[in-house]
Amino acid sequence: MVYLRYYVPFPFLGLFLTIRSYIAGRARGILTLSNSPCSEITAPTSPFVFAQVVFDKDGTLGDCMPALRAWCSEMTKAVRRRCDDTDGISAAHADRIVSDFHSSIGWNSTSNDLLPSAPLSSRTWAEVVDISATGLRDSGLDGVDRDEVLRWHRDLGLVDAEDPPLIDDMAGLFEHIRRLGILISICTSDDRASTDACMTRWNVRHLVDFSICGDEVDARGGGKPSPGPLWELCRLAGGISPRECMVVGDTTSDAEMGQRSGAGFVVGVLTGSGTAEQLIRSGADIVLPDVGYLRYLFLPQFCLR
Numbered sequence: 001m002v003y004l005r006y007y008v009p010f011p012f013l014g015l016f017l018t019i020r021s022y023i024a025g026r027a028r029g030i031l032t033l034s035n036s037p038c039s040e041i042t043a044p045t046s047p048f049v050f051a052q053v054v055f056d057k058d059g060t061l062g063d064c065m066p067a068l069r070a071w072c073s074e075m076t077k078a079v080r081r082r083c084d085d086t087d088g089i090s091a092a093h094a095d096r097i098v099s100d101f102h103s104s105i106g107w108n109s110t111s112n113d114l115l116p117s118a119p120l121s122s123r124t125w126a127e128v129v130d131i132s133a134t135g136l137r138d139s140g141l142d143g144v145d146r147d148e149v150l151r152w153h154r155d156l157g158l159v160d161a162e163d164p165p166l167i168d169d170m171a172g173l174f175e176h177i178r179r180l181g182i183l184i185s186i187c188t189s190d191d192r193a194s195t196d197a198c199m200t201r202w203n204v205r206h207l208v209d210f211s212i213c214g215d216e217v218d219a220r221g222g223g224k225p226s227p228g229p230l231w232e233l234c235r236l237a238g239g240i241s242p243r244e245c246m247v248v249g250d251t252t253s254d255a256e257m258g259q260r261s262g263a264g265f266v267v268g269v270l271t272g273s274g275t276a277e278q279l280i281r282s283g284a285d286i287v288l289p290d291v292g293y294l295r296y297l298f299l300p301q302f303c304l305r
């Protein structure tokens, strides 16, 4: 069994990317980088045999950063208010509590950005609430519990419902894949309500065959990176094998789910919080700048300009 793994450098700086197929001894994918013009590229002899492409949502299809910045800012205010209302918490202690809270969810308050593959960008909201409540208690904010943190979170409404799409023609990409007879699924740690709102806003809801959301998996570790969500999507797709699935995502959670579930091919994208090195290390077979480049995985030959 041979896996060929290539890290596609970003930016491409005029490189031509050839993607052909051979994976795991089956005609699937050989991925090569070359400087050759398209005319010199031989078309692959075997087509891809994927039955389903499984997309992560935040950081892969949609830009969640404005929403996460707003979430962090409001949650930080709630933490500070709680510190002010709690006896015996000095200003310096409150600063430490806020800083520990940020660390626990993977937030860099200096750059106002996510740390690579941070829990906030990769875990379900139930898990993020748990992590936050535990972190706050551990740093000395006595009496704060999961229900209280959940209330602060719920007060913020559907956090990701307004996320803009990360590529211009998502519907065109999905139609392109579906024309090849391949199912499209979304596997997200976000909740169902925001996910449905995003699919509608991005004009792809009618093109998504199946989806599974963070509030539909077992809150005790049943979400990504566990293999469960992908296996469930295989079941929904009529009992196909994980080997027939391509998983596409921006964090280590996505790549790890792909690897642990036995997905046939795992694609990392650089539009979210994961770094190329992290994605490759956690199971990505290839890293692409964004999901728009996926089109080229499904063409016999192509040229990136």
Ligand SMILES: O=C(O)COP(=O)(O)O
Residues within 6 Å of the ligand: 056, 057, 058, 059, 119, 120, 121, 122, 123, 124, 125, 187, 188, 189, 190, 191
């Ligand atoms: O909402 C999140 O925490 C992450 O969602 P995702 O799985 O679509 O990246």
